[in-house]
Amino acid sequence: MSQDNLIKMECSVCHRINYFSHKNKKTIKNRLELEKYCKWCKKHTTHKETK
Numbered sequence: 001m002s003q004d005n006l007i008k009m010e011c012s013v014c015h016r017i018n019y020f021s022h023k024n025k026k027t028i029k030n031r032l033e034l035e036k037y038c039k040w041c042k043k044h045t046t047h048k049e050t051k
């Protein structure tokens with residue numbers, strides 16, 4: 001019925017988009033923030049949802 005919402009996960013340090021994900025707006029209302037490895041920063045950083 002409804003299309004999955006594709007979201008981009010952006011490194012909060014270098015602001016590069018490293019990951020893509022899907023979010024169900026019905027279950028997740030807040031912006032996603034995940035600790036993920038950034039190959040540009042070469043360390044784990046906070047990745048935030050961006051559009």
Ligand SMILES: [Zn+2]
Pocket residue numbers: 011012013014015016038039040041042045
């Ligand atoms: Zn980074």
